[in-house]
Amino acid sequence: MSLLENLSIIMALILISCFFSMSEISLAAARKIRLRQLADDGDHRATLVLGLQTHPGNFFTVVQIGLNAVAIMGGIVGESAFTPHIAALLNHWVPAAWIAQTSFVLSFILVTSLFILLADLMPKRIAMAMPETIALILVKPLLVCILILKPIVFVFNGLATLIFRFLRIPAERNDDITSDDIYAVMNAGAEAGVLDTNEQQMMESVFQMQSIPVTSAMTPRDNIAFLSLGDDETMLKRKIADNPHHKFLVCDGQLDAIKGFVNSTELLIRLINEQTLDLKSSSVVQTCPIIPDTLSLSEALEYFKTNRVDFSVVMNEYALVLGVVTFNDLQSAVMGSWVLAEGEEQIVARDENSWLIDGVTPITDVIRTLQIDELPHSQNYETIAGFMMFMLKKIPRRTDSITFSGYKFEVVDIDDYKVDQLLVTRVELRDDNK
Incomplete structure (x- = not known):
């Protein structure tokens, strides 16, 4: 044959090899989520690609048969096509x-x-640059090749399956999407500018709601203002004026003896109508919703939805009141600074290397702000104050400090025995053992 004829055969073999190479990469790299979207939109080719991805044995067998056959033919034809002409030149x-x-x-x-x-x-x-597009174009010709080579495919695919079973190697890929996969997609979206940083944090917080206890979002018992059955009208007015809340717990002398709650608007109506504010004989006291401290944020949110309430008392196994959590608290746990009013920030950046942090700040917010991978034994505490107590092995005092993961945590304000505020400073030394 002439040089032109040989070149034509070589180019034909290259085109065939291109077809199998592009088929192999595009069908393997095509994203399943994107293909499902295309299939839902009515593209039948996407359904065919998904079918090949689910059972890739026949597909890979045909590709390897094609690539190896073309490579052998290319070597045979190429040697006879170019060797005489190169010899003449040399x-x-x-x-x-x-x-x-x-x-x-x-x-x-x-x-x-x-x-x-x-x-x-x-x-x-x-094919790597646009796997879904290439896969949709080549899937039907590939299925034709599978049909034509079905006897050979059956033999080789059966032998491969037997070997996989003997070696106990899975022959099908696992396409289950995990939380780590979703986090990776969100991180990639944030890096590409598709997601705003706050949007990324909010979405991550939604996934973390199942693992974060409700106690991390509640108002602790020390900050709860409640009305007592023994309070006279003057005392009730003073408490309501000093703590302008929408709802007040009603207790029998102490916080743990809860009798219900009262709506401040109903008390205002009684005052306007010149009625007394005697809680003992009043019908304004309603049954108080109570949840255990073992619930997660997502479980607490489901409780609010099911029972149509917007707040609840958090109680432990000893029937002691730990705090009160509201729907706004749960919303703040998800959306963070988006729903905090001015002046309510629990983490205030002084500069790029130091932060003032409120002692009751949830540990998850601290980890996110400081970009720390993990704090030691985080299941033993819920706030940054609890972290300090755990690390110091004592009740913290002012100026007590620890260094962890490249940050210095120093107690700067104490209210009785309560850690009120910490100063966190980035340091050069990274010592995770302190």
């Missing part, structure tokens, strides 16, 4: 004893280079 430059070997080596290098560049690298890079 006739005046290379000794006669070396012409045959040299022309064969150069022919081999030329054919191999053409296949590597045109049949392997370029098509695979194109």
Whole structure:
């Protein structure tokens, strides 16, 4: 055959190899979520691609048969196509004893280079750049190849399956999406600018609600203003004026003896109507919703939804009141600073290397702000104050400090025995053992 005919055969083999190379990469790299969206939109080809991804045995067998057959044919045709012509060119430059070997080596290098560049690298890079588009284009021709080569595919695929079973290796890929996969997608979206940083944090907080206890979002018992059954009208007015809340717990002398709650608007109506504010005989006291401290944020939110309430008392196993959590508290746990009014920030950045942090700040907010991977034994505490008590092994005092993960945590304000505020400073030394 002439050089032109041989070149035509070589180019045809390269095109066939391109088809199998692009099919292999595009069908393997095509995103399942994107394909499902296309299938839902009515693209039947996406359904075919999903079917091949679910059972890839036949697909990979056909691809490997095609690639290996083309490679062998390319070597045979290439050697006979270029060797004589290269030998003619080398006739005046290379000794006669070396012409045959040299022309064969150069022919081999030329054919191999053409296949590597045109049949392997370029098509695979194109398929990686737009896998779904290429997969949709090539899926039907590939299915035709599978049908034509079905007997050979059956033999090789059956042998491969037997070997996989003998070695106990899974033959199908696991496409289950985990929380880590979702976090990775959100991080990639934030890096690409598709997601705002606050949006990313909010979405991560939603996934973390199942693992964060409700106690991390509640108002602790020390900050709860309550009305007592024994309070006279003057005392009730003073408490309501000093603590302008929408709802007040009603207790029998102490916080743990809860009798219900009262709505401040109903008390205002009684005052306008010149009625007394005697809680003992009043019908304004309603049954108080109570939840255990073992609930997570998501479970507490489900409780609010099911029972149509917007607040609840958090109580432990000893029937002691730990705090009160509202729907706004749960919303703040998810949306963070988006729902905090001015002046309510629990973490205030002084500069790029130091922060003032309220002692009751949830530990998850601290980890997110400081970008720390994990705090030690975080299941033993819920706030940054609890972290200090755990690390110091004592009740913290002013100026007590620890250094962890490149940050210095120093107690700067104490209210009785309560850690009120900490100063966190980034330091050069990273010592995780303190």
